[in-house]
Amino acid sequence: MTATLPSHDQSLALAIEPEAGKRKLSTAKAIQEAISQRMVRDESVFVMGEDVGPYGGIFSSTTGLIDRFGPERVLDTPISESAFIGLGIGAAVEGMRPIVELMFADFFGVCMDQIYNHMAKIHYESGGNVRVPMVLMTAAGGGYGDGTQHSQCLWGTFAHLPGMRVVVPSNPYDAKGLMTAAIDSDDPVVFMFHKGVMGLGWMAKNERSIGAVPEDEYLVPIGKARVAREGTDVTIVTISLSVHHSLDVAEKLESEGISVEVIDLRSLVPLDREAIVRSVSKTGRLIVVDEDYQSFGLSGEVIAVVAEHDPTLLKRASRVCVPDVPIPYARELEYAVLPTPARIEAAVRDAVAI
Amino acid sequence: MTLSTTQALTDEGRRALIGTMVLIRTYEEAIRAVYYADKKPAFDIGAGLVPGEMHLSAGQEPVAAGICAHLTPEDALTATHRPHHLAIAHGVALRPMTAEIFGRETGFGHGRGGHMHLFDPTTHFSCSGIIAEGLPPALGQAFAFKREGSDRVAVAVTGEGAANQGAFHESLNLAALWKLPVVFVVEDNDWGISVPRARSTSVASNADRAAAYGMPGVRVEDNSVEAVYAAAGEAIARARSGGGPTLIEVHTLRLWGHFEGDAEGYRPDLESVQEHDPIPLYRDRLLESGVLTDGQYQAMQASAVEQVEDAIEFAKNSPTPDPLDHLSYVFSEGVNS
Numbered sequence: 027m028t029a030t031l032p033s034h035d036q037s038l039a040l041a042i043e044p045e046a047g048k049r050k051l052s053t054a055k056a057i058q059e060a061i062s063q064r065m066v067r068d069e070s071v072f073v074m075g076e077d078v079g080p081y082g083g084i085f086s087s088t089t090g091l092i093d094r095f096g097p098e099r100v101l102d103t104p105i106s107e108s109a110f111i112g113l114g115i116g117a118a119v120e121g122m123r124p125i126v127e128l129m130f131a132d133f134f135g136v137c138m139d140q141i142y143n144h145m146a147k148i149h150y151e152s153g154g155n156v157r158v159p160m161v162l163m164t165a166a167g168g169g170y171g172d173g174t175q176h177s178q179c180l181w182g183t184f185a186h187l188p189g190m191r192v193v194v195p196s197n198p199y200d201a202k203g204l205m206t207a208a209i210d211s212d213d214p215v216v217f218m219f220h221k222g223v224m225g226l227g228w229m230a231k232n233e234r235s236i237g238a239v240p241e242d243e244y245l246v247p248i249g250k251a252r253v254a255r256e257g258t259d260v261t262i263v264t265i266s267l268s269v270h271h272s273l274d275v276a277e278k279l280e281s282e283g284i285s286v287e288v289i290d291l292r293s294l295v296p297l298d299r300e301a302i303v304r305s306v307s308k309t310g311r312l313i314v315v316d317e318d319y320q321s322f323g324l325s326g327e328v329i330a331v332v333a334e335h336d337p338t339l340l341k342r343a344s345r346v347c348v349p350d351v352p353i354p355y356a357r358e359l360e361y362a363v364l365p366t367p368a369r370i371e372a373a374v375r376d377a378v379a380i
Numbered sequence: 381m382t383l384s385t386t387q388a389l390t391d392e393g394r395r396a397l398i399g400t401m402v403l404i405r406t407y408e409e410a411i412r413a414v415y416y417a418d419k420k421p422a423f424d425i426g427a428g429l430v431p432g433e434m435h436l437s438a439g440q441e442p443v444a445a446g447i448c449a450h451l452t453p454e455d456a457l458t459a460t461h462r463p464h465h466l467a468i469a470h471g472v473a474l475r476p477m478t479a480e481i482f483g484r485e486t487g488f489g490h491g492r493g494g495h496m497h498l499f500d501p502t503t504h505f506s507c508s509g510i511i512a513e514g515l516p517p518a519l520g521q522a523f524a525f526k527r528e529g530s531d532r533v534a535v536a537v538t539g540e541g542a543a544n545q546g547a548f549h550e551s552l553n554l555a556a557l558w559k560l561p562v563v564f565v566v567e568d569n570d571w572g573i574s575v576p577r578a579r580s581t582s583v584a585s586n587a588d589r590a591a592a593y594g595m596p597g598v599r600v601e602d603n604s605v606e607a608v609y610a611a612a613g614e615a616i617a618r619a620r621s622g623g624g625p626t627l628i629e630v631h632t633l634r635l636w637g638h639f640e641g642d643a644e645g646y647r648p649d650l651e652s653v654q655e656h657d658p659i660p661l662y663r664d665r666l667l668e669s670g671v672l673t674d675g676q677y678q679a680m681q682a683s684a685v686e687q688v689e690d691a692i693e694f695a696k697n698s699p700t701p702d703p704l705d706h707l708s709y710v711f712s713e714g715v716n717s
Contacts, residue, residue: 104550104553106554108551109515109516109547109553110554111516112517112547113516113517113554116518116519116521117521117524117527118520119520120524121524124520139510140516140517147497149710150710151489151492151493151497152501152709153491155501156501212712213711
């Protein structure tokens with residue numbers, strides 16, 4: 027509560043979204059680099075979680091950190107998510123800046139009390155007198171046959187509960203800048219990476235999961251969407267791996283004269299409502315593509331943003347999401363529920379037909 | 381009222397213990413009176429100056445006084461849904477605490493928290509309304525204290541019902557594994573709301589569970605403040621010197637209901653419970669042994685009444701939060717969503 031530890035260096039102004047340059051990294055390496063650069067500068071930053079040490083994180087979010095910073099600052103934990111997420115909260119309350127990995131977002135069920143009743147509420151309950159500057163980093167998403175308990179996105183669930191920033195990068199550049207911003211934030215940030223954008227060697231990946239990343243530290247402000255592709259006929263609002271699928275579809279349909287604008291939200295909380303409205307004002311057609319469950323989530327929220335702003339903007343609104351079933355195991359079934367490029371393409375054709 | 385020594389109790393130390401207990405009881409009696417004052421004739425939990433559930437700590441003063449005598453404001457203390465005794469013994473300021481209980485703008489949380497969510501950064505005091513879930517954050521406070529190289533400790537207090545929660549066991553294991561400067565205190569008041577511990581807990585003493593995590597476990601019987609003081613002194617000294625965590629269970633007493641308005645029809649010892657009130661028992665012992673005089677005791681009571689009345693007046697006269705300000709404090713910066 028009183029920061030007696032080395033205080034976080036806020037004085038050094040970082041570049042905001044600089045030119046990407048030429049050096050290419052995977053999303054996983056970009057995350058590692060962001061954490062590493064912050065750990066060099068700030069003694070209060072540490073990393074904790076299951077298999078984040080010598081293994082380097084099951085999805086390579088922490089590879090190499092233990093070699094550089096040692097086991098005192100990169101801590102493998104027991105399989106006790108309530109205890110170690112709570113430990114992160116308490117350390118943050120006392121002025122440290124923990125980065126705590128929850129191996130899969132699906133595992134939130136064993137520790138949600140710490141997340142939504144403590145991490146997300148302490149600042150509020152204390153009337154702003156106690157801050158919880160913590161990053162909860164977690165893996166999301168399916169598409170590789172991991173079944174019902176290891177394939178979910180669930181970002182809408184976290185975003186529904188007040189008190190947490192919810193950040194979901196789609197590419198290496200954003201991942202580094204958003205992780206740096208998350209570490210710097212005085213509020214708790216849930217940093218969710220889709221396994222399919224990490225650029226892992228052992229999982230099918232979109233080519234955009236490797237991309238240009240500046241070597242210096244920089245910020246991507248949390249809450250600012252990115253126009254991933256400009257277009258005039260239809261707006262796709264999406265996030266994470268679905269951004270790449272949407273861009274692939276947009277590229278394909280360009281030759282047919284269909285112009286698709288793709289908005290990468292980059293965060294759910296805060297939600298960049300202005301960017302959504304701005305794009306739909308131009309196109310009048312909205313498709314929300316979301317790998318999270320369809321009902322009561324991000325897709326409905328995005329459509330509501332436009333409807334509440336001005337329903338006459340909308341000639342058409344639709345969504346391509348996971349229907350309200352658990353993620354199935356068999357490949358044929360899993361790909362029947364995921365927001366695949368084929369489903370997105372069909373939705374675009376449907377939208378522009380009106 | 382804080383003693384920093386872990387040595388044997390002096391007479392002055394004993395007077396400090398009873399003084400703390402008297403202040404706590406005076407406070408709880410006053411809150412109880414305020415709580416009921418405008419809920420008549422029909423009890424309406426949401427009505428009146430102080431709405432909501434109210435879990436008062438009468439009977440459990442020995443735990444708070446005995447532990448907190450060894451703490452300084454630099455040490456962290458985490459309490460439960462029944463937090464007032466621990467807050468008071470740890471030196472939390474009564475004015476902002478009471479204002480928070482009254483839901484006023486001058487409260488610790490500007491009225492956002494209430495009686496189960498009191499956060500005092502000055503004394504590193506906090507509490508949580510979720511059973512056993514206050515323990516994991518206490519690990520993190522202890523972790524930060526250890527990392528800064530200080531001898532500060534974190535004390536995490538919970539009830540006997542919490543010892544059957546997963547977070548309790550996860551926390552004990554991790555604290556022992558990482559030798560964190562934390563002391564776990566279980567307040568065994570015999571009741572998890574209406575369920576007696578015999579019907580909830582497989583072992584006679586939760587202190588026995590410490591062995592499963594390779595840490596010392598101590599059970600203090602008879603709600604004895606001096607026995608709590610001794611056990612806590614040893615445990616806190618061990619934590620300060622790098623010896624890792626300890627689990628202490630105190631067999632204490634819930635003098636009143638689980639919450640106010642609880643008729644306690646499930647409780648067979650209702651008629652005799654007052655006989656075990658720890659304050660008159662300890663007071664009489666000190667009077668008989670000459671440690672305490674009637675005059676000293678009356679002065680303690682008078683001082684307690686003065687402090688409590690001041691806090692309640694402060695709360696009553698404080699402004700209520702502005703309803704237009706209902707979106708504040710979700711985040712430290714920027715917009716709410």
